[in-house]
Amino acid sequence: MDWDKLRIFHAVADAGSLTHAGDTLHLSQSAVSRQIRALEESLDTTLFHRHARGLILTEQGELLFDATTAMNKRLDTAVARIRDSVEEVFGELRVTTTTGFGSLWLAKRLPKLYERFPDLRIDLMLEEQVLDLPMREADVAIRMKEPSQADLIRLRLMSVRMRLYAVQSYLDQNGTPTSLEDLGTHRLICQNTGATQVTAGAQLVRELMTHPIRSTLTVNNYFGVLQAVLNGLGIGVLPDYVTEDHPQLVRVLEDVESTEVPVYLAYPEELRASRRIAVFRDFVTSQISEQRLRQKDMPDM
Numbered sequence: 503m504d505w506d507k508l509r510i511f512h513a514v515a516d517a518g519s520l521t522h523a524g525d526t527l528h529l530s531q532s533a534v535s536r537q538i539r540a541l542e543e544s545l546d547t548t549l550f551h552r553h554a555r556g557l558i559l560t561e562q563g564e565l566l567f568d569a570t571t572a573m574n575k576r577l578d579t580a581v582a583r584i585r586d587s588v589e590e591v592f593g594e595l596r597v598t599t600t601t602g603f604g605s606l607w608l609a610k611r612l613p614k615l616y617e618r619f620p621d622l623r624i625d626l627m628l629e630e631q632v633l634d635l636p637m638r639e640a641d642v643a644i645r646m647k648e649p650s651q652a653d654l655i656r657l658r659l660m661s662v663r664m665r666l667y668a669v670q671s672y673l674d675q676n677g678t679p680t681s682l683e684d685l686g687t688h689r690l691i692c693q694n695t696g697a698t699q700v701t702a703g704a705q706l707v708r709e710l711m712t713h714p715i716r717s718t719l720t721v722n723n724y725f726g727v728l729q730a731v732l733n734g735l736g737i738g739v740l741p742d743y744v745t746e747d748h749p750q751l752v753r754v755l756e757d758v759e760s761t762e763v764p765v766y767l768a769y770p771e772e773l774r775a776s777r778r779i780a781v782f783r784d785f786v787t788s789q790i791s792e793q794r795l796r797q798k799d800m801p802d803m
């Protein structure tokens with residue numbers, strides 16, 4: 503199979519246009535068209551349906567595109583491993599984690615990592631969807647459960663619990679609840695139980711909702727819940743890791759919390775020797791260790 507033709511086919515399928523693929527490949531439209539025709543003739547099949555609005559893959563084209571996509575991901579992995587250096591850390595690192603953890607804990611700590619490795623390029627993907635690491639949809643993941651995918655190296659980082667928090671100004675104005683029944687006179691801020699989130703968080707919210715709550719505000723991520731709480735809108739359900747960076751948060755009903763949520767870092771087995779992943783892994787674990795030491799040294803309130 504001609505690798506150049508496959509490379510051109512992949513670019514056309516990805517762009518959906520001969521012209522756009524040609525611009526990417528620095529080839530003329532006619533040259534791209536000739537290579538696609540030659541590939542179709544060699545396979546004795548049609549790879550694209552031609553439409554006025556662009557090119558659409560045929561069933562056979564979809565099969566070939568899946569194969570070239572997998573090939574490209576494996577090549578990216580090989581190039582990353584080859585370029586990784588013991589002395590230098592550079593290149594792109596695709597990190598996926600939840601919106602809450604990424605925005606409330608990880609992002610604000612990344613400046614320290616960039617200070618040490620200024621040539622590192624991090625693509626931070628914040629979403630609740632679990633990306634396929636073996637298929638290289640991301641290089642490394644931090645997730646609120648142990649990954650179930652095969653061929654992954656897993657490292658348990660810490661545990662998290664969802665708890666109730668408010669700011670003192672809100673409590674001064676509305677009173678501090680001393681029991682779950684007292685929540686009925688307050689506004690509860692939380693994620694909707696139907697939103698994608700850790701099971702423990704949803705379970706805690708469902709339990710709270712069994713009590714008569716006067717008013718609620720639901721947000722689809724913990725960043726929004728935190729902003730609402732900080733602005734004095736009510737009592738919010740938040741992960742406990744937010745308290746170090748927001749000491750103005752006051753815990754409410756200290757006997758109310760979710761079950762323990764394990765936090766894992768994972769990456770593909772084939773990237774075991776990646777220097778970029780090693781420095782990221784070591785950075786995250788060191789930040790967590792430092793946080794634990796600070797919390798241990800804090801006086802009891």
